[in-house]
Amino acid sequence: MSVDSDDVTVEDKKSDGENEEILESKDNEEKVEEDKEQEETDKNKSKRMYNPWKEVAIRAESERRYMENELIKLQKEVQQLYQELKKLKSPPLIIGEIVDVLDDNRVVVKSTTGPNFVVQVANFVDKSKISVGTRVSLNRDSLSVIGILSSSKDPIISEAEIIEKPKVSFKDIGGLETQIKEIKESVELPLVKPELFRKVGIDPPTGVLLIGSPGTGKTLLAQAVAQETNATFIRLVGSELVQKYIGEGGRLVRELFALAKEKSPSIIFIDELDAIAAKRIDTGTSADREVQRTLMQLLAELDGFDPLIDVRIIGASNRPDILDSALLRPGRFDRIIEVPLPNYEARLEILQIHTKRMNLNKDVDVEEIATKTDGLSGAELKAICTEAGMFAIRENHYSVSKHNFDLAIDKVKKSETLSQIKEMGAMFA
Numbered sequence: 001m002s003v004d005s006d007d008v009t010v011e012d013k014k015s016d017g018e019n020e021e022i023l024e025s026k027d028n029e030e031k032v033e034e035d036k037e038q039e040e041t042d043k044n045k046s047k048r049m050y051n052p053w054k055e056v057a058i059r060a061e062s063e064r065r066y067m068e069n070e071l072i073k074l075q076k077e078v079q080q081l082y083q084e085l086k087k088l089k090s091p092p093l094i095i096g097e098i099v100d101v102l103d104d105n106r107v108v109v110k111s112t113t114g115p116n117f118v119v120q121v122a123n124f125v126d127k128s129k130i131s132v133g134t135r136v137s138l139n140r141d142s143l144s145v146i147g148i149l150s151s152s153k154d155p156i157i158s159e160a161e162i163i164e165k166p167k168v169s170f171k172d173i174g175g176l177e178t179q180i181k182e183i184k185e186s187v188e189l190p191l192v193k194p195e196l197f198r199k200v201g202i203d204p205p206t207g208v209l210l211i212g213s214p215g216t217g218k219t220l221l222a223q224a225v226a227q228e229t230n231a232t233f234i235r236l237v238g239s240e241l242v243q244k245y246i247g248e249g250g251r252l253v254r255e256l257f258a259l260a261k262e263k264s265p266s267i268i269f270i271d272e273l274d275a276i277a278a279k280r281i282d283t284g285t286s287a288d289r290e291v292q293r294t295l296m297q298l299l300a301e302l303d304g305f306d307p308l309i310d311v312r313i314i315g316a317s318n319r320p321d322i323l324d325s326a327l328l329r330p331g332r333f334d335r336i337i338e339v340p341l342p343n344y345e346a347r348l349e350i351l352q353i354h355t356k357r358m359n360l361n362k363d364v365d366v367e368e369i370a371t372k373t374d375g376l377s378g379a380e381l382k383a384i385c386t387e388a389g390m391f392a393i394r395e396n397h398y399s400v401s402k403h404n405f406d407l408a409i410d411k412v413k414k415s416e417t418l419s420q421i422k423e424m425g426a427m428f429a
């Protein structure tokens with residue numbers, strides 16, 4: 001038993017020792033693992049730990065990017081300002097027109113400064129675009145051609161074109177039946193039925209001249225014919241063609257006809273033609289000579305004009321007595337239509353046209369007004385209607401009475417006598 005018990009004790013002791021070793025090694029392993037874990041958590045902790053330098057670095061980086069963008073923006077601005085400064089510092093260029101193209105890169109230019117010059121064409125200018133009549137820009141010092149300009153029209157001419165058709169029809173014109181018939185024949189027919197003239201073998205009249213006192217309806221006639229024919233209406237007042245510089249008036253006339261051809265079918269209406277077409281005299285100032293040059297250009301344009309193309313010319317003047325006879329010869333303004341002051345019937349028609357939309361009292365007798373207004377023009381009759389309406393408004397009335405018309409007739413007649421006195425004064429001055 002004791003042996004047995006001894007044996008057990010030895011074996012037990014042995015196994016106890018092994019167990020201890022195993023336990024120890026396990027403990028060690030666990031410790032290593034724990035250490036590792038600790039290390040790991042320490043690492044993570046250190047990772048998670050607040051690092052002020054890193055934040056500073058991030059902030060600096062974003063600031064750098066912002067600054068770079070700002071720099072690019074400012075550089076662009078500086079560039080633009082430089083360009084602007086360059087434009088402001090650059091001297092103005094002179095506008096010229098090519099008169100002749102020579103060899104060796106040279107051309108003859110006519111500038112607005114005076115005589116013609118032989119000048120060089122800059123290398124960067126496209127030579128194929130240079131021909132006689134091209135508008136170019138010239139260097140101020142050497143006058144060499146440094147740019148090609150579009151052949152834009154003078155604002156006076158481009159503004160003369162009336163985009164919206166005048167809303168006037170022949171029905172709005174009173175007492176001018178004969179004149180309407182004549183203008184239809186000489187302006188409307190060639191535009192609407194040109195084949196008629198071809199078949200008969202004649203040329204339609206080139207130009208039509210409307211003569212008569214102010215306010216008799218000359219402009220109205222021209223507007224109505226443009227409306228009826230659906231033609232572009234180009235209206236210019238003769239005095240607009242009188243320019244300060246030599247050759248400018250002639251250029252305007254050329255541009256006027258070029259625009260009319262471009263926009264054909266078209267009607268050129270030159271009001272107050274006497275401003276450029278007064279009789280030519282030998283003596284005179286340089287200004288007179290410039291006006292005469294403009295007239296000569298107009299005559300040249302009329303002569304070189306194909307009567308069968310879709311452009312018609314209407315002139316109007318209050319002073320036919322001072323017009324140059326060269327303008328009135330056949331082939332130029334060869335159709336003269338006189339627009340007289342209205343007679344009783346014509347006045348009645350004009351008054352009926354202008355009172356059509358008015359709210360009239362029963363006591364208003366248009367026939368009586370027509371009798372009272374002898375010697376007045378269509379424009380003055382219209383003014384009477386407007387004045388009568390104004391008197392009614394002043395009295396706080398919605399309808400116009402006979403009394404209002406009487407006051408209006410007196411007022412318009414008085415202003416007419418005043419203008420006559422002024423005219424006489426001017427004649428004696």
Ligand code: ATP
Nearest residue numbers: 172173174214215216217218219220350378379382
């Ligand atoms: P000016 O020679 O001064 O240019 P004008 O003869 O061309 O004058 P218009 O401009 O045609 O005169 O007429 C001015 C206004 O008078 C017209 O707008 C129109 O209201 C009126 N008027 C003139 N004549 C007539 C008419 N026969 N029928 C209807 N209204 C007329």
